[in-house]
Amino acid sequence: MTTKINSYTTITNTDSAHSIPLTDRGLNYGDGFFTTTKVIKGTIAHWHFHKLRLVECQSRLGFPEINFNRLEQSIKQLCLGQKCAVLKITITRGSGGRGYGQPLEQNPVLILSLLSYPNHYDALKFDGIALEVSSIKLGLQPLLAGMKTLNRLEQVLIKQEITENAWSDTIVLDLNNNVIETSIANLIYYVNGQWFTPKLDQAGIKGVYREYLASKIQLIESKITLNDLKKVPVIFCCNSLMGLVPIKSIQNTHFDLELALKLQKDMLIDTKDI
Template sequence: MQIVSSVSATDRGLAYGDGFFTTAKIEFDAVIDWPLHKARLEECAARLFFPSLDFTLIEPEVQRLIAGTPLGVLKIIVTRGCGGRGYSLPAHANPHLLLQLLPFPEHYLSLRDRGLKLGTSSVKLAPQPLLAGLKTLNRLEQVFIKQELDLLPFDDVVVCDNNDMVVETSIGNLVWIEGSRVLTSTLDLCGIKGVYLQSLKSKMDITEAQITQEALLNADAVFVCNSLMGVVPVYAIQNKVWNKNTVTRFALEHGLYD
């Protein structure tokens, strides 16, 4: 494994999207939920047949990069590096790892109070259980979703699979509340298992379920979550409106807000 500042034109990450990444929130020189981001990287490496990652090399470089950062974003990108014939894997892969420190998205700071109005994307996620849950470098579906969203009067969109089951939104995982139950979408065919969602599952009982968008509209409350913005209430999906304070109370009761 080699930490690099740029990649070659022959890098497999550039040529084939052969790699994966994670994006983490930085607060006061610390990577929030670092053990979960580390576990994500390890799972991606194992499932995509990468060599094991050397965190004794990675972690000191991460700490050096984020030192003195009160609020920011750490992005870690891992590619398989160069080599191999066509799509075939190189006999001895030498993964390339890029570390980026990025500004924190300022609009995320107001989302918790404002909430989100969601539309519905016409782009459907294709099922691929070999990649389901992983944050790979193959993100063209999300590019199409964002291109469509830019033309719509919504903050974000609900994204479904080819069977019209709700998967996620363009920016995070969907979670909904039905009475005393907390649920999220089953992600065994497509979608991303977000680190923040994994953190929530360690704090409360969250049931995975398949749901249509029509059924989602019957929930008592809905929110979107990711590692950077945490829990953000959904106050509307299309013409269905919720009281976002239901999510606020839920988050406060479970210690999810500072």
């Protein structure tokens, strides 16, 4: 289908004059994508990799090209003076079309939401995090795998399970019982001097921090079961807000936190993410 490209409408959560119409396709069908960024001294950490994520989602989902010059101007204005905050960038396809069908003339909506930074993440980098294992498994859909789309009902159900059981977070498997991620972060693990991360070609989200690390170190994608994961000496979870956090346990299996903190320090020096 040929699509006429129109300009994006920008809405911020600090501007009460703008609202999202009831007909927005992001609201009705989850037709859109987003990225969540960490703002440090008015600028976005790892912005290059957030841009790559947005471009990939735009291309794979058939959205009009994003005007990054305009987006970056809006971000600069919104984040001015922010020492440490969170900026969520959401893009929907806007309104129009019949049912699931896309409108011939697209008018996407770009939503910028400035939020407070979850300060407890900083302590996790040193204390580590204890994980459980979710009973909810991710479906398999290679057409959507890797992207951070607005369709996040699986994660909503997983978060319900976490809250009901008072867990910190949980390991999530797919329907084939491969380890994929946690509810909010990617996984990397260390075996025999090499770094590995679960393969995400069927399910899961390719996080910005995971992609950043992969650009700095050799990070091997591999399928792994829960039993095999519990046998590795060191595991981390990571995302763009918390950075690199050591996993101290999965259920009743405990890991070497002292070694993890040493490897964490070495990696942050090697990647210059300090």
